Amino acid sequence: MTYYGFHIPVNILELFETNAKKLKNFTAINKIIKKVCGINKFFSKQSDVDEFYLKLKEYNSIVSEPHRRQYGDYQTNNALASSVVNYVFKKHEKVDFLLEPTCGRGNFIVAAIKKYKTLTKIVGIEIYFPYVIETKFKILNYYLENPQNEYPDIDIVHENVFDFPFVALSKSTINLKTLVVGNPPWVTNSELGSIDSNNLPQKSNFKKLGGFDAITGKGNFDIGESISIIMLKLFHQHEGGFAFLIKNAVVKNIIHDQKCNDFRIGKIEELNIDSKKEFNVSVNASLFYSKLNSTPEYTCRKVDFYNGKLITEFGWLRNKFVNSTSDYKYSNIIDGRSAFIWRSGVKHDCSKIMELEKSEDSFVNKLGEEFKIEENLVYGLLKSSDLKSLKTKKYRKQTIITQRKIGAKTDYIKKEYPLTYKYLNSKKSFFDRRKSSIYKDKPEFSIFGIGQYSFAKYKIAISGLYKTTHFTLVSPSKSKPIMLDDTCYFIGFDNYKTAQIAHFLANSEIVQKFLKSIIFSDAKRAVNKDILMRIDFGKAFACFSYEEALESITNLKINDWEEFGESVNKKQIVQTSLF
Ligand SMILES: C[S@@+](CC[C@H](N)C(=O)[O-])C[C@H]1O[C@@H](n2cnc3c(N)ncnc32)[C@H](O)[C@@H]1O
Structure with a gap:
């Protein structure tokens, strides 16, 4: 059976079928699911359960996907999500709290659940309801298959990331070792303008989180950049790591603006991926990694994600924003004003x-x-x-x-x-x-x-x-x-x-x-x-x-x-x- 495009595995079907009578009531069903895998409010209302049972009856229902462009929807494949989590794991072996602000089909969350046995809390947010469902089912499936594993407290929230109460979440998790991981939408506000979308940070909400003027002042800004800045602003003082798949242009802006943002991030890396292979798009993109709660750093090592080869180190050096700190150290004597007008x-x-x-x-x-x-x-x-x-x-x-x-x-x-x-x-x-x-x-x-x-x-x-x-x-x-x-x-x-x-x-x-x-x-x-x-x-x-x-x-x-x-x-x- 497929539900919102997600193939429901047999053991999930069995769970529902064997408990059919009891599970008709949505609070009862939520309690059982919480016991199996830790997700709170698996179904948010009775009509969701009713709908699910209807689908269960229809069995092979087909749900069409609406236009996804406004959501900058490029889902991370399982292999890449696992590689990213493995990479981060080498730097942060113990993580209590995992935050995926635009969790999509949940591949990062599932990869993290598989790797980290220390997690006590997971929060995933996603605007597209079918993906919320899919993420929840995937987690449920994982814990059904691995009943011996202890599960964390999990919230997969169907909400616009720009409306989510991150300030409160940041305060309540300040003492938890945190991993903010994900792949925010790959779309700019001007692309959204061309399709008349309203998937933009609400000025009032976003402003409360800070950074709105810094970003929107640029005219054309990337939604992924605004989400990255909100996350860094609210979680840079948490112990842990930050790992986002974003466009290289966004990484460059983050490092450029780090001069005035002074986020407590260090050991910063731009790990270049092959986005044609991973996402079938032609845009330079990378895993942007930084260690949270570090002495602020202003340079970024650009590295090949697949072979670890250093390409360059860019960022701020002696008040100049440069593409190669080593070449600039050698040649900065030339930096001045040309006697000839170009x-x-x-x-x-x-x-x-x-x-x-x-x-x-x-x-x-x-x-x-x-x-x-x-x-x-x-x-x-x-x-x-x-x-x-x-x-x-x-x-x-x-x-x-x-x-x-x-x-x-x-x-x-x-x-x-x-x-x-x-x-x-x-x-x-x-x-x-x-x-x-x-x-x-x-x-x-x-x-x-x-x-x-x-x-x-x-x-x-x-x-x-x-x-x-x-x-x-x-x-x-x-x-x-x-x-x-x-x-x-x-x-x-x-x-x-x-x-x-x-x-x-x-x-x-x-x-x-x-x-x-x-x-x-x-x-x-x-x-x-x-x-x-x-x-x-x-x-x-x-x-x-x-x-x-x-x-x-x-x-x-x-x-x-x-x-x-x-x-x-x-x-x-x-x-x-x-x-
Ligand atoms: C690039 S995809 C990545 C999804 C997932 N993080 C992954 O790595 O596979 C971006 C996701 O952001 C979601 N999204 C877009 N705008 C959003 C918003 N305003 N609030 C919450 N989620 C949003 C999209 O539906 C999509 O699933």
Whole structure:
């Protein structure tokens, strides 16, 4: 028989059938079940029992599951739940109190009951009634199969976690060795917004628990993060452990906010799991473990859950939030302010019309149309995928640069470059369709991310799309500067030797280690302007001698080297004076 999708094993059926008469009354049935397995209020009302008996009669009833997306419903499989419990057991052999705040189908609770013989109290909370039933039946089944085992006092509560009285629970369990374990919902408030769900922390309730402003202030927050923060806030002073399966982005936020939360957690670990294999989802997730009631720590060891290999240790070091404390210790000297302003490349939001390829003496756009225009406004264009080599003066694509600075007039094109104007004007509707407000009330065919800096002859460029941190030296092609698109960042120079020195420093081991230490590879735009602006070229320069630089830069003159050092050490923004 299945009940709310849960297959009821034979020994449970027998329990009910052999006691059928007595068990019709729900308080009587609850007493018997309490005696068998410790669960309080197995059935919360008479109608639940009646319904169960109806199902018992119907036998193979099928219960359909409603839409589960709003509940971030990714149930932990038995094997993973056991591995997590075993892992925690090695650190905390004696646990009195087990709390699973969103217990789902109860796999963590059952795994813990099997492993821990010291438990005196279990509390599981779950919003979805069929899962509440399933968890209760699983526990009942376990104790029927293992009657020799002593059972703890168990509450499996059908309730919204954001309404549960955790403050009282925390107070009443303060002297118990505690394990908060689980896998809170994997869903963000904006995902919930898109399905019009009300599965969000109630502002008033959540605020009482603290941390609401800290979380919701972030705009897009994860429900799993809010539950983690509530648990840490209320149970960090309990003796014991905290073990949650959560997204790595949530772990990062917890460690980041630990600076002001000062939770009494230590020995913190992010144990990376394969979420594709475990949950069939493509999101970086981990077992987040910490020892409760410890001197607060602010760093987290990132480890492979399956083989225990240390990947990195991230967190706070000397007031900086870094991805690798060891790399940062080695390279933090570089952390400062770049003497050169990093810029992102040109943006037009009109690639069908503005991205061109050369075909003999004419051009072809992305619509496959061939046409002739003057060469004057056409420049070579590099995208992130073109920045694989160390140096380049080649390009695959070209683009039309209609302005030399943002908002500049474009009416000169009609007079000076009639073919270019004819082409652009014939495609006016494509430009007019651009939605971004940056083009609003701007001259026709306007572009963005353009300034004097775009016309620098030499550029040191990096992809903003990939996780790689190497820099490409881009030289002009036929004495015309090459442009970068808006997925790239660059600094520009008119002097080749200056560009070569900046390129040498940017790719040096110490700068590369520094970048790797501050870039979180999980982040969406891992390489960005803020990160690049932290490269202090003056300090990087100080790490090398002229002779060392000469090994990489042929024909480097000592004057060029020294002049570079002087200019970056003046800590002026060199680029503004250059252009
Ligand atoms: C990611 S699943 C994990 C379930 C279980 N902890 C496990 O590890 O298998 C999240 C669970 O949280 C439950 N849930 C979602 N929102 C909830 C809420 N507001 N209150 C209580 N439970 C909730 C879902 O129904 C689902 O069972």
